[in-house]
Amino acid sequence: MPPAPPPVTDVLLIGGGPAALALAAALAPQGLSVRVVAPHPPRTPAPTYGAWLDDLPAWAQGCAAQVWSDVRVYTGPAPTPLLRPYGLLDNARLLRALLDRTGDALTWTVGQVRGAQREGDAWTVHGAGGEHWPARVVVDASGHAPALRRPQHPGGAALQTAYGVVGRFARPPCAPGSMVWMDYRTPHGPEGDATFLYAMHLGGDRYFVEETSLIARPAPSRAWLRARLAARLAAQGTPLAHTETEEWVAFPMNAAAPAPSGPLAYGAAGGLVHPISGFQVAGALNMAPQVAGALAGALRAGADPHAAGWAALWSPERRAARAVHLLGVQALLNLPPQALPAFFGAFFALPPAQWRAFLAPDTPAGPLARTMLRLFAALPGRVRLPLARAALAQPGTSVQALAASLKGPSGPSHPQAGWARHPGPMTNPDHADHTIRRHEDTDQHEVIEDGMQGATGSTDANGLDQGADLAEKVRELRENLGGGPE
Numbered sequence: 001m002p003p004a005p006p007p008v009t010d011v012l013l014i015g016g017g018p019a020a021l022a023l024a025a026a027l028a029p030q031g032l033s034v035r036v037v038a039p040h041p042p043r044t045p046a047p048t049y050g051a052w053l054d055d056l057p058a059w060a061q062g063c064a065a066q067v068w069s070d071v072r073v074y075t076g077p078a079p080t081p082l083l084r085p086y087g088l089l090d091n092a093r094l095l096r097a098l099l100d101r102t103g104d105a106l107t108w109t110v111g112q113v114r115g116a117q118r119e120g121d122a123w124t125v126h127g128a129g130g131e132h133w134p135a136r137v138v139v140d141a142s143g144h145a146p147a148l149r150r151p152q153h154p155g156g157a158a159l160q161t162a163y164g165v166v167g168r169f170a171r172p173p174c175a176p177g178s179m180v181w182m183d184y185r186t187p188h189g190p191e192g193d194a195t196f197l198y199a200m201h202l203g204g205d206r207y208f209v210e211e212t213s214l215i216a217r218p219a220p221s222r223a224w225l226r227a228r229l230a231a232r233l234a235a236q237g238t239p240l241a242h243t244e245t246e247e248w249v250a251f252p253m254n255a256a257a258p259a260p261s262g263p264l265a266y267g268a269a270g271g272l273v274h275p276i277s278g279f280q281v282a283g284a285l286n287m288a289p290q291v292a293g294a295l296a297g298a299l300r301a302g303a304d305p306h307a308a309g310w311a312a313l314w315s316p317e318r319r320a321a322r323a324v325h326l327l328g329v330q331a332l333l334n335l336p337p338q339a340l341p342a343f344f345g346a347f348f349a350l351p352p353a354q355w356r357a358f359l360a361p362d363t364p365a366g367p368l369a370r371t372m373l374r375l376f377a378a379l380p381g382r383v384r385l386p387l388a389r390a391a392l393a394q395p396g397t398s399v400q401a402l403a404a405s406l407k408g409p410s411g412p413s414h415p416q417a418g419w420a421r422h423p424g425p426m427t428n429p430d431h432a433d434h435t436i437r438r439h440e441d442t443d444q445h446e447v448i449e450d451g452m453q454g455a456t457g458s459t460d461a462n463g464l465d466q467g468a469d470l471a472e473k474v475r476e477l478r479e480n481l482g483g484g485p486e
């Protein structure tokens, strides 16, 4: 007798990465049954996942392996302190926390999804081994090369690539105690693509160092990035003494909003990678409850759950914001490599609320477009010209971005309140100081004090707990800014 078909699951999630599990954990409290189909049993993700601490939901902040308050960028010889704590996730702890939250609602099936078919309101998902799994809702969360969905990348996929190493160093490759979000200095010579160092002090003589190409089409290769990292470390007199682990990063950054039809797409499969930073994990953790609520609500009401999930993810505001971000991508792709440090120098000289909002996954199109226009006005001429060319080369996107900027702050069409991560002044540049300072004129200490002033909500403008001893943080940061290999 053939085996009985498996019972109908409420939601079948394709993939066992952070996006699928974030959604599984949010679906369980809705009383829905969940099946994850992935080629592997539950396993700790390998990548070094980093996130701004204040971008993570409160429960996930407890999954940070390490948090840095000294976070800096170098777009010239001197560091710019970002005054926003940054965390490295403990992936094993994150996995445990997500599985604990799903509890008994989750069935984990090891398998490889090959296709899915819809008959009326029911779906059957097909496995490579001939399996059939019936489900009421299908979510493709199978990563950057999705099992069912075909993401669109306007003009072709533009990739983020990086080569990183966790290792031991006789001399610190970045300031001890610090996290370097972006170091565009080129001790190894400026030739070729502009890449930057992303680095974290992990304690003692352990560091994570990664040579990163933010976005490029075509993208630099692993071998080239590896050689460049070695050259950088050698030139600054801090060669790697011992390699513990290596990581290779390569994924598309410029996905358009997916179409509303078919299975719902989530995580990297659903275009949720931030087109400017490449971040996705914090966004997937944050958005999951809202998407789960939409799916559960539609199932209860007898409405189309896939349409409801898509609408929760891709409101008109969010689609317009994606168009603005894609314009930003086009601009970055058009910039000559040597102009990137000046571009990011001007970017991080913007009032903190503005650059943070630009990097947030959920900022509406209006503030995004206005930030872009302010940034454009602040850029040196040699950077502004290629940017203008980029905008003119994309008339459709430019018009949308401009229209969005003229519309002003979002009205009632903006998604539910829970969508906005940083209410009030933190995401609304209209409340912020609009003066754009040239990076060269910025006094680092002034920036520190400045950032400390706009305290709102339960964390201040730097993302620090209000209870934190700010004087001590400033002291710690000043001391640390004097350190490092330079």
Ligand SMILES: Cc1cc2nc3c(=O)[nH]c(=O)nc-3n(C[C@H](O)[C@H](O)[C@H](O)COP(=O)(O)OP(=O)(O)OC[C@H]3O[C@@H](n4cnc5c(N)ncnc54)[C@H](O)[C@@H]3O)c2cc1C
Pocket: 014, 015, 016, 017, 018, 019, 020, 037, 038, 039, 040, 045, 047, 048, 049, 050, 051, 111, 112, 113, 114, 141, 142, 143, 144, 145, 146, 147, 247, 248, 249, 250, 251, 266, 267, 268, 269, 273, 278, 279, 280, 281, 282
């Ligand atoms: C090395 C690296 C470092 C990164 N660092 C960061 C970072 O610091 N911060 C950040 O926010 N983002 C980072 N990203 C970007 C992005 O957040 C990650 O790629 C993230 O893992 C995407 O999560 P996901 O769950 O959508 O997809 P994945 O993590 O790629 O998970 C996809 C899952 O689907 C499964 N799968 C694939 N095909 C099938 C199939 N046919 N059937 C069933 N299952 C399938 C896979 O086995 C896997 O379980 C990084 C990416 C890489 C590659």
